[in-house]
Amino acid sequence: MHLKHKFILLSIVLFIANIGFFMRTNQIISESETKRMQNEITVFAQTLIPYYLNGNLNLIYKMGYNFGYKNIDNIPRNAQILKEESNGILYFKIFSYDSFIGFSISFLEDSINFVKQKDNNAWNNYKILILLFQLGLIFLLLFFLFYQIMRPLNKLKDSINELKNGIYAKKLKINQYDEIGLLFRDFNEMNEKISRMLKARELITRNIAHELRMPLAKIKLAISLKDGVELKEDLKKYIDSLNRISQNMLEFERIQSEGFELKNDEFLSESVVFEALKDLGGNKISLNIIKSIKIKGDLHLLSVAIKNLIENAIKYSDDGVVDIELNEEGIVFINKGKELQNDISYYFEPFYRGDITKSGYGLGLSIVKEIISLHKMNIIYKYDCGRHIFILCFKRNIF
Template sequence: MSIQKKITILFLSSLVTMSLIALWVERTNLQKARTIEQNSYLTSAKELFTPLVNKQESELNKRIEELGLQIITDGKIIKNAEIVFMQPHTFGVLKIIKYSQRYYLYIKYLDQELLLYDTAQDESRNERYITNSLVVLDVVLMVVIYLVILKILSPLKYISQKMRQFSKGNLFARSAVKTKDEIGDVSRSFNEMASRLEEMINAREELLRDVGHELRTPIAKGKFALEGVAESKEKEIIKRAFNDLDTLTSEILQMQLLNKEDLLEYGRFKAQTLIAEALSKLYIEDEDDIKVEIEDFEIEGDLHYLSTALKNLIDNALKYSTSKPVIIKAQKRKISICSSGEELDRELEHYLQAFTQQERLQKGFGIGLNIVSKIVQKHGFKLDYAYLEGKNIFTIVFVA
């Protein structure tokens, strides 16, 4: 999970938690305000009832003022209000009503009606308004902090993209982040590392290329000189040594060439065409050593390099198989090479490294599978290995 997703989850969790707390506090405060206001109005009603019954208007007004109440003359409030509490009397009724989020005291005695409002509610409403405003401000501040953090971390995503490009072979990938902070330090360190690695890789490629080309000349001269030597056991040994050197040189140059970007030339062809092309690159003394089973399907890729990969797998199978034939089977977007023999000593990944091979079998240089792996990876395909019923099965899966 990316850092951005983690920060987003933490932010949303905090936001939801704060919202729930704010709603709970607001609901609790409203319930408390309702209870307090109801008790206050009931107490006030008791004190106002006597002067109201006795029609002591001056005393009534005095009590209303002392209790912090305000007389309301708006008749629509009584008609449209919600009744919160009602207590009937012999000659009238006592009500606490709610209108527009405010609570009012309504007293009726005979033909006298009195609608009162407790001004202390305004202070309570202001306190709740300030509290809610602070909560909203806190949420806004959290959003701003979240956006600032994302902006600060955004260069990391860019640097990560450049690192991935470099790891995939783009040696020119560099970060343009030049901030004067820790992220800028990471960017500069990556650029320095990438430059040093590019120099080392280029130097290695140049050395291998030069060595490979320089070796071809003495090998060719040696082969030519051997043609004039009489047939003997020693000549066959020397000839085989020159052939091995020639093969090793070609494989090293091919292995190095596969590190380049934009190497493949894509086209569409059938599995049958690929197998035929791979077999044409091999020298097979006895055609009965190979058995081909094909359920044809279409492949998109570089025919030259895919046939080279398949040729290497077939060549290994012919070299190391304890009995013939080697079976080439194409079906369901897979081509499998099946050969009899002992199971590999280690996991397949070990043999995909250059110059590694089965310890008890020393018939090659340990480069063939490395070349196969690089070609398959460049196409986005898969190379699988299985050992079933005494057979080693190497499979190229033509699905990403």
């Protein structure tokens, strides 16, 4: 429920509760006051009856006047009878009308009737107490609501301070679905993006010097030992390696950046493979198209992922051969090679180290992982009969 709706609902509840409380309190006090006055009148009437039976009316009128009563001729027609007693000869009634309460004593054909103003002092005395109680109740409810709002906001403040101080903030748990819950969700998304971006930049900054050292050393060695055509070929190979490093780093940084937007184009699965293969000429690659399917996604990024998978397969293949198969599930990459020393998840981390990294720069498979994750696709790995098999599944984005 939105905060605005909560405030409106709370205001309505408080308004209705105050009215209900006021009416019920007024009813209780009124009933209590009426009962008190009935008892008072009963005692006073019992005092007057002997004088009434003796015919001493002047004394009765004087006593009534002294106690705040006034004499009336008859009981008003709109009066409500509150109490009625009789012994067959003497009749006694207590009645109420408008703001008056009174009594009647009848004997034979004669009667006396007295009324007095109802006492509102009791209600007036309780007004301040009731008002203070209602204000206290409203204050407690508002304090509870304020506490409910401020408690999660304080958590958010602490997380923002952690993020500001360079500490990766913990994911905030969302227990409510109002504006604060939406704010928590947006913060979690922002925190995740910032954390990923900072980690990516941290990894790149920490490893870039090390990654460039090897190809640069090879270039330096080639220049000092070789000349002519052989030198040019080696230089081209090492420069291509440097170019791949820089391209992978730039691509990795781009997809980690906050303003990155994923395209959602429509194309055939064979198109993305051909896009990846156009810069890989001269390699032993076999392509078997069993079935081409339509997919949606970013053609360039998917081609980068496929190119990295192919280059990885070529680099670590025993015979330099890579078999690619297109079927209704996705794209399968197969190459012969030794079994991995670590779990496959290890090699999908940026700048991994292991036996599989011959001249490796440790970014290829991590870029594949990021691109596949962005497209909400799956990648499956298995090792079977001396062969590494990667399956890029398009199932989630097939239409």
